[in-house]
Amino acid sequence: MVVSRTPRVNTQMTMTKPADIPTIVWRVERGHALSRAAWRLLAMVIFGAVLFIVRLDWHLLWLTDKASFLGLGLMMLVPLLAALAFAVSALRWLILALRPTPSHITLSPAGLTIDLGPFGKRQHPWTDLRLEIDADLDPELLAQLPDDAFVPKLICLSTNEDAIQTAIRFAGLEHEHVTRAMRPYMTTIAQ
Numbered sequence: 001m002v003v004s005r006t007p008r009v010n011t012q013m014t015m016t017k018p019a020d021i022p023t024i025v026w027r028v029e030r031g032h033a034l035s036r037a038a039w040r041l042l043a044m045v046i047f048g049a050v051l052f053i054v055r056l057d058w059h060l061l062w063l064t065d066k067a068s069f070l071g072l073g074l075m076m077l078v079p080l081l082a083a084l085a086f087a088v089s090a091l092r093w094l095i096l097a098l099r100p101t102p103s104h105i106t107l108s109p110a111g112l113t114i115d116l117g118p119f120g121k122r123q124h125p126w127t128d129l130r131l132e133i134d135a136d137l138d139p140e141l142l143a144q145l146p147d148d149a150f151v152p153k154l155i156c157l158s159t160n161e162d163a164i165q166t167a168i169r170f171a172g173l174e175h176e177h178v179t180r181a182m183r184p185y186m187t188t189i190a191q
Contacts, residue, residue: 020188021108021109021185021188023106023107023108023109024106024107024108024181024182025104025105025107026104026105026106026107026167026170026171026173026178027102027103027104027171028096028102028103028105028116028117028170028171029171029172030097030098031097031172032170032171032172033093033096033097033170034093034094034097034098036093037090037093037094037097038090040086040087040089040093041086041087041090043082044083044086044087044090047079047080047082047083047086048079048083050079051076051079051080054076056072058073091118092118092119095117095118096116096117096118096119096170099117099118101117103116103117103170105166105167105170107154107163107181107185110125110126111123111125111126111128111129112124112129112154112156112163114163114166116170119170122156124156124158124163128158129154129155129156129157129163130155131153131154131155131182131185131186132152132153132154132155133150133153134150142183142186142187143183143187147175147176147177147180148175148176148179150179151164151175151178151179152164152178152179152182152186153165154182164178164182
C-alpha cells in the first residue's frame with residue numbers, strides 16, 4: 001500500500017526559498033551507459049551470428065518445399081528482429097555515452113527536468129509529480145529513519161514514470177544516495 005504526498009496547488013514548493021531546498025543534479029554515468037551499450041552489442045552479435053551460421057539454399061527450398069521455406073523464414077525472422085532491436089538500443093546507449101553535452105536529471109523547487117539525449121528530454125512541474133513513500137512509514141518519522149530503510153517514488157503523472165528509478169538506471173546511483181538527496185523534498189511535502 002502506498003501513501004501519496006502531493007503538493008496541492010504547488011504552493012508548498014513556491015513558498016520555500018531555493019536556498020532552503022537544494023537543486024539536485026544527477027549526471028548520467030557515461031561508463032555505465034557505455035557498458036550497457038557493449039552488452040547490447042554483444043547480444044546483437046549473438047543473434048546476428050545465428051543468421052550467418054544457418055546456411056540454407058533458399059532458392060532450392062522455395063522450389064521444392066514452400067511450407068518449409070515459409071516456416072524457416074519465419075523462424076529466421078525472430079533472430080533478425082532481435083538483432084535489429086539490440087542494435088537500435090545499443091546505438092541509443094552509445095549516443096548517450098559519447099554525446100558532448102552533459103545528460104542529467106535535475107530536481108529543483110520548480111520541478112523535474114530529465115535530459116537524456118537520445119532517450120528524450122522532459123520537464124515536469126510539481127503539479128505533474130507525486131512523491132510516494134511506503135504506507136508503513138509515518139511521514140513525521142522520516143527524519144529518524146536511515147537512508148537505506150526506504151526508497152521514495154517520484155511519479156510523473158503524465159508519463160506514469162518513476163523519476164527516481166530513472167535516475168538510478170541512468171546515473172548508476174545507489175538507493176541510499178537518492179533517499180539522502182530527496183530528504184529536503186520529502187520533509188517539505190510532508191508538512
